[in-house]
Amino acid sequence: MTSIEGDGELAVVRIGADRLDAAVTPAFKSALDEQLPAETRQVILDASGVGFVDSTGLGAIVGLMKRLPEGGTLVVASAQQPLRRLLQVTGLDGLFQQFDNVEEARAALGR
Amino acid sequence: MAASDISLRILVVEDDEIAAEFLALKLAQLGCTVETAADGEAGLARLSEGRFDVLVTDWMMPRMDGIELVRRARARVDHYLHVLLLTAPGEERTMETALEVGADDFLYKPITPVQLQIAVATARRVLGLQRRLEDRNRELAETYNQLKADVEAAADMQRSLIPRDGVTGALRHAAFLQPSIDMGGDSFGVAKVAGGTFFFAIDVSGHGVPAALNSFAMHQRLMELATGGAGLEAIAATVNRELFSQPNDSYLTALMGLVREGGSMELLRAGHPPPLLIGHGGSCGKLEDGGLPLGMFDNVGFKPVEIAFGAGDRLVCYSDGVMESGMDEMGFHDFCRASAGSTIDKFVATVQSELATRRRGHAPDDDISVLAIERVSGGD
16 A cells, blocks of 8 residues: 655655556555645655556656656655666656665655 | 335145145235145256246155255256245254255244245345346346447457558568457557658557557557658657647557668657567667657657668567566567577567467466568568
8 A cells, every 4th residue: 555754845655565557556646646745846756565567557657756846856766677677668767766775765865 | 116016936845735725825815926846856847847936845745855855946946046944943953954955044834824924025025136136237247248349349440450461661560469458558550651661569558448549549640640741750749749738647658660762760769668670690689779658748859760771680569568478578589589580470470479378378467569570672
């Protein structure tokens, strides 16, 4: 189940499922609708444990980035190989900086 | 229809003639249509001949007792049958056995008119619910069959867009497409256009009918733009803008190419897996240059690259679903390289067979498509 921890302008969004696909994505998007604080400008997407992401899931990740105000940042932490590969193939690795874990992402964002 | 209005057709199986007549009379007075049989075998024969709503059977009878009758009736009757067993109070082990073989309720001897009234009212309520359930299931089955027929018709339309294996312009091509369900978001096309031979492979986000509808529209749009003279860069920019303006999260990955006269090809990759180029001399490499998927972001550029593509060179385009078949990208490329010696149609058939084998009979989670193209000797 998706969990969101807000800390001022930073939010850590943990996907909390082993797949982000057509079955899981609606709940992921609903959680963002309901729980992502309005003041969020930076998001760390914690993808630990997510072994599969399909086109619907990828669309939701891009959708999360588009929710942020201009100048906002989305970074991905703990992505496993399938997600890393998908980001690389689609060229999105140029838009989402990736980190090995949430702590490294926090440090890079100065938090 | 109110439960009290339900007409019950009841079979009474009782070897005691007087008891059978009493039951038939009282049940008839409650508005039921009643037939009687004198033992289990006769009762089973009647159940096979006519449709009854309720079986009322004695337990102790010669030749076939009530328990055995209920067991056989349950195995034989394929519609809902409400079963009442006549027994004496305190026969708890018999009642347990009767429940196991399929009895619904019990009537305790001596039978009183009130017992029968309650039993008939209960049977009417259960039958009423059962009939409503059957009606609902019938409606659902009809709706499902209609939807399935519609989806199959739409899938046929989608398949009709896919080019048959053969030669178009400068290209010999072969392909296969396997949607994860009846229809999907993958598509491809080949067409002779003013500047050469155009081809594309696309994978629209999502699955099933919504993805297929979008894929159908995108297929038509790409063909329209290409045959209208637009270059790859303009086609990508137009589709990107049009998809981005749609009020949903749809996007597509695409690989497009324009094979020109001579020995070159213009190629544009937008988020699609990098294609594999297998040279006629056996060289092999993937083409990774490319940009973002179409429809995700506004105001992004898409630049084609120029590559050498001479006679006998082969390009293998595939959708991401290939990677869900138990083969990673490197393994897929190695397999393609090892199988490249055969003709293009045999090559695609071999790839299709290998992917199916690796899925071990499981339907794919994602749509799978593979399009292989090869420049024909002397083709333009």
